[in-house]
Each structure stands twice: as C-alpha cells, then as structure tokens.
Amino acid sequence: MLMEFTDVEPDADCVCGGCASRRRARLHAARIEDGGHRSARGARRAAVLVAAVGSVLGGAGGATAAPAPQPNSGTPIPDTPQGGVSGLHGESTTAPRLRAAQPATTRAEIMQRAQRWVDQQVPYSMSRYWSDGYRQDCSGFVSMAWNLGSSQTTWTLPNFADRISKDDLQPGDALIYNNPANPESGSHVVLFGGWTDSSRTRYVALEQTRPATTKRSTPYAYWSNSGSYLPYRYRGLSQPMPVPDAFPGTDKFGPGKVNPYVTRLGEMLVQRGGGRFYREGPSPDWGEADRRATEAFQLAQGWRGAEADGIPGKDTWDYLVNHRGKDIPPAAAGTSPPAPSTTTPPAPPAPPAPAGFPGADRFRPGQVNDFVRLLGEQLVRKGYGRYYTEGPSPDWGEADRRNVEAFQRAQGWSGAEADGYPGPDTWKLLFG
CATH class of the missing domain: 3.90.1720.10 (endopeptidase domain like (from Nostoc punctiforme))
Structure with a gap:
C-alpha cells in the first residue's frame, strides 16, 4: 500500500522558538539550484514515497537498493562561482x-x-x-x-x-x-x-x-x-600597522620582497633626491627603481663596493630615518633616465639560445631568475613588450604575464593555453 504523510506547517503568527526558527530557515534558505536543500516536509515526503515504492518493488522480486553516497575524501576544491559587481x-x-x-x-x-x-x-x-x-x-x-x-x-x-x-x-x-x-x-x-x-x-x-x-x-x-x-x-584600515624607525633587517629588501618597509624606503629616498629613479610609486613591491635610488644615496655618502650595492643596510636606513648625510645629487647633463613611454622599449642584444624549457616553476609570482629576464627580452624582441614600463628584469611580474598572454593569444590560443604563463610550446615558439 502506498502512503504519503504530510507535515502541518505552523501558523505564521506562532511565536514559539521552534516555529520562529523554521521561519528563519525558510527565509534564508538557498534555492535548490544554488546548492540549497529541499524543505523538511518535501524531504520527508520524498523519503516516504521512495520507501513505499521500494517495498512494493522488493516484494515483487528484485530491485537492489542504490548505494549510499560516500563522503568526499579528496582535497577540498572550491566550487564558488561568483556574480558581478x-x-x-x-x-x-x-x-x-x-x-x-x-x-x-x-x-x-x-x-x-x-x-x-x-x-x-x-x-x-x-x-x-x-x-x-x-x-x-x-x-x-x-x-x-x-x-x-x-x-x-x-x-x-x-x-x-x-x-x-x-x-x-x-x-x-x-x-x-x-x-x-x-x-x-x-x-x-x-x-x-x-x-x-x-x-x-x-x-x-x-x-x-x-x-x-x-x-x-x-x-x-x-x-x-x-x-x-x-x-x-x-586599504581603508583606520589602524594601519606603523612602520617603526628601527632598521627591520636586510631580509626585508631585495627581489621578490613586498612589505611596508619597501614603501617607506622609497618615500625617504624620494625626499633625499631619488625621485628621478621612480616612474611610479614608491610601492610595497621591491623593484629596480628602489635598488638604483638606494645605490645613488649610498654613493652620495662616498661609500663604495659592498657598501653601495643598492640594498639598504643599518647605516643606510639610519641616515635616511634621521636625515643624515648628503642628498642624492641631480643627474648629470645627458644622463637622466628616459621619460616614461607608452611605446615598446628597444630590443636588447640577442641572448644565447637557452638549452630548453626550464620549467613552469621558474615563472610564478615571487620568482627571481635569469630565465625571467631572458623571456622578457625575447618578448620585446618579438614585439610583445608593450606592458613593460621598465625592464625586463629577473623579477617575474604582472607585466611579464601580460606580455606572455599577448604572445599566446597571437598564436590563436585561448583559455588555459593563453594564461600568461609560459609552457614548453610557448618557450619553443619564442626561442625556436
């Protein structure tokens, strides 16, 4: 015999805790197509119907029960499509x-x-x-x-x-x-x-x-x-972390470093005459402009060799924080860095042909190596360097990714084949 049970919904004006909780659950429940679940009444009704039908079929000789769903034991991967702004x-x-x-x-x-x-x-x-x-x-x-x-x-x-x-x-x-x-x-x-x-x-x-x-x-x-x-x-934190005057250590500066100390260093160098080295910024991302401005300040103090390597040490930081020493002198006539340009920078001399694709792990955020520089120079040589405002350099950056993407799309590729990260095929076409 097939039976169906129906739950009785509470009155809308019932103020007991259980009814109020069920009303809130219904109000905020996701739609089924958005990942939500059937109502308790619908779920119970479906369960009763399935059980009843199953008993009838079983009595007739022969349906096997569907296997119970197994828990997902794999690595969680987000299934999170998003809407627009x-x-x-x-x-x-x-x-x-x-x-x-x-x-x-x-x-x-x-x-x-x-x-x-x-x-x-x-x-x-x-x-x-x-x-x-x-x-x-x-x-x-x-x-x-x-x-x-x-x-x-x-x-x-x-x-x-x-x-x-x-x-x-x-x-x-x-x-x-x-x-x-x-x-x-x-x-x-x-x-x-x-x-x-x-x-x-x-x-x-x-x-x-x-x-x-x-x-x-x-x-x-x-x-x-x-x-x-x-x-x-x-960016709207009303209590941003202050950057102390104490020297933070040389490990805060150099290729791949991103932190507030890099910003403060750049700001202090601009105040001491280093603004000509920055086309934009200063920013938290360490770049060649930071190194050149630091080197210029160190040379202005009469330091040479390892003392003027472009990486701030304790003395460099102390001179900048306490406004000691000499400012960076103006550029000599004819030696000013070129003004920012929207055109593609000139191609450097051809590098030696690399032995083969060095691996995708060489080209990711935070990577600093000569393969990144070789890639950038070859992109410029091929006419795909318009996103560089300075460089190419050994530091992998968004300009590298966008130039690689432009090259990949020019080959007719799309989707994962044009994600801006070089693979063996991209490398072969560039250097083959």
Whole structure:
C-alpha cells in the first residue's frame, strides 16, 4: 500500500522558538539550484514515497537498493562561482573600482563581521543577497567583511587593497586567486584569520563556499592552486600597522620582497633626491627603481663596493630615518633616465639560445631568475613588450604575464593555453 504523510506547517503568527526558527530557515534558505536543500516536509515526503515504492518493488522480486553516497575524501576544491559587481541587495552601483579613499574600518571589525556570517551559516549563492545586503558568494563575503558597501569580485577586490607578502599577513587580510581561464567560476578569495603553527604552513581561513560560510584550518595558501594565491591588505584600515624607525633587517629588501618597509624606503629616498629613479610609486613591491635610488644615496655618502650595492643596510636606513648625510645629487647633463613611454622599449642584444624549457616553476609570482629576464627580452624582441614600463628584469611580474598572454593569444590560443604563463610550446615558439 502506498502512503504519503504530510507535515502541518505552523501558523505564521506562532511565536514559539521552534516555529520562529523554521521561519528563519525558510527565509534564508538557498534555492535548490544554488546548492540549497529541499524543505523538511518535501524531504520527508520524498523519503516516504521512495520507501513505499521500494517495498512494493522488493516484494515483487528484485530491485537492489542504490548505494549510499560516500563522503568526499579528496582535497577540498572550491566550487564558488561568483556574480558581478553590484550594490547592496543587487542594486546597480557606482562604487569606486580604482584606487581611492575607502571606508575606514579596523581589523577587529573585519573579523567580527566575518564571524557573524560563520555563526549564521549563510548559505552559498552567487545570485542571492543576505539580510545585510551582500551577495552570498566568496567575493561578496570579503566585500562584506571589508565593509565596502557593494559586492565586488575577485578581479575588483585588489582595487581596494595593497599587495603584501606572506610574512606580513595579519587577521583581516585576504588571499585572492584569479583564474584567467575561467574568471567567474575558477577564481576564489578567502579571509586570513591568523597562523595556526609557528612554521606558517597552515592558517585559519574564513570563506564563503558550499554549502555555507566556514572557518577552518587550511594549508597555505590553499588546498588547490596554492602557488597562485596572492595576499592583499584592505586599504581603508583606520589602524594601519606603523612602520617603526628601527632598521627591520636586510631580509626585508631585495627581489621578490613586498612589505611596508619597501614603501617607506622609497618615500625617504624620494625626499633625499631619488625621485628621478621612480616612474611610479614608491610601492610595497621591491623593484629596480628602489635598488638604483638606494645605490645613488649610498654613493652620495662616498661609500663604495659592498657598501653601495643598492640594498639598504643599518647605516643606510639610519641616515635616511634621521636625515643624515648628503642628498642624492641631480643627474648629470645627458644622463637622466628616459621619460616614461607608452611605446615598446628597444630590443636588447640577442641572448644565447637557452638549452630548453626550464620549467613552469621558474615563472610564478615571487620568482627571481635569469630565465625571467631572458623571456622578457625575447618578448620585446618579438614585439610583445608593450606592458613593460621598465625592464625586463629577473623579477617575474604582472607585466611579464601580460606580455606572455599577448604572445599566446597571437598564436590563436585561448583559455588555459593563453594564461600568461609560459609552457614548453610557448618557450619553443619564442626561442625556436
């Protein structure tokens, strides 16, 4: 006999705790197509129907039960498609998308807002908006935590932040991965909640992922695509970390370093006559301009050899902080660096042909090696150097990636084949 049981829904004006809880659950439940679940009544009805039909078929001789779903024991990979830039509750927005003054907030407030979603277990959705107005996907979650007043995307969140290094990560900062092959569905962002071990191999990640907001220990930088996540700090912090006058150590300066000490060094060098070395900045990213300006200041003090290598030591820092010594002299006539140009820089002499593709790991954020320089010089020689404002240099940067992407697209490639990172085929076409 086939039977169906029906739950009785409570009256809308019932004030008991159970009814109120069920009404809240229905109000904020995700749609089934967004990863939500059927209502309790629908689930029970389906279960009863299946059980009844199963008993009838079993009595007739022969249906086998479907195997129970197995838990996912593999590495968690975010399934987090995101919506576009939008205002609160999905309204159109004129929120700034370029570098501009941002609403002030503190780290404590960022973490409190993020924890609120964790506590409420906000369901994941790329199209729905929570009661505070923010879209219920990964980028909407960080937009909410940073109190941006609009829901951004993983591609626009960096416009509200500054790049930092792994060593400078603090609670409230973000780790962003943008997948050029699938910008909407392949990208992800998490909020950094603090290190869980002294070796800094795991951290607390607060993130919006299916089925709902979670807070968990995570390997740095993430379960998948670990090497492509970049750390950012919200620019509107009202209590930014001060840069002390004490010398931070030579390990804060040099290729691949990204931290506030590099910015302060550049600012002090500009005050001492080093502005001509910077075409843009100073910024937290160490670059050739920082090295040349530092070297010029050291030479102005009469230092030579290892004392004028372009890397600030304790004496260089002390002279700059306390405004001691001589300023950087103006460039001699005819020796000023060329003005910024939008044209492709001239091609350098041809380098020796490399023996073969050195490996994809040579061309990633933070990598500094001669293969990066050789790649950049060959791109310029082939006519794909328009994104360089200085260099090419041994430091892998966004200009390298964009020039490689332009070359790949010129070959008719697209998607993952034109992600801006050279592989064996790209290398062969460039140097073959």
